[in-house]
Amino acid sequence: MGKSFSINTHDVYSKSFCINNHDVYSKSFSINNHDVYSKSFSINNHDVYSKSFSINNHDVYSKSFIINTHDVYSKSFSINNHDVYSKSFSINNHDVYSKSFSINNHDVYSKSFSINNHDVYSKSFIINTHDVYSKSFSINNHVYSQSLSVNITLS
Known part of the structure; x- marks a missing residue:
């Protein structure tokens, strides 16, 4: 379990749990062209659920499910020619x-x-x-x- 704070294009807040060297849950906030909010779950090194917000030509909202390295469902919003x-x-x-x-x-x-x-x-x-x-x-x-x-x- 780790928790950290930093500034200047680094994560402002991150929290994670690991089982067998794989992240089970992670949540982070960052600034300056980085994800403003991201949340993900993974099982057997594959993402099961991810949700993120970002700004400045990045996805404003994305949500995806993956089963056996294939996308089952994805939904995203973005701006500026995306x-x-x-x-x-x-x-x-x-x-x-x-x-x-x-x-x-x-x-x-x-x-x-x-x-x-x-x-x-x-x-x-x-x-x-x-x-x-x-x-x-x-x-x-x-x-x-x-x-x-x-x-x-x-x-």
Whole structure:
């Protein structure tokens, strides 16, 4: 069990418990482009739960669960040309479901499903000289796509 305080880009507060040289629980606060708040649990050297807040082009909120080195659920918020919202599920290292929002020439909305490393369904909206709407299906490595593109010019 350890507890420490420090300043100048170091952890201001940290607390941890260890079993067999692996952290079971850790909690920390820091400043100056470091995590403001982080909390994590790990079992057998794999993170089971992590939650963090940070500032200045870092994730504002992230939450994830991991089972057998594969992400089962992750949710995050960030700012300044990063994803504003993303949510994903994966099974056996393949994404089963993902949903994301972003801003500033990034996808505004995207949703996809994949099975056995092949996309089954994807849907996306993009703005600023990108496709406004696109929808595609893939079956046995053959892609069926439908798209609508709108360009608006103001003078």
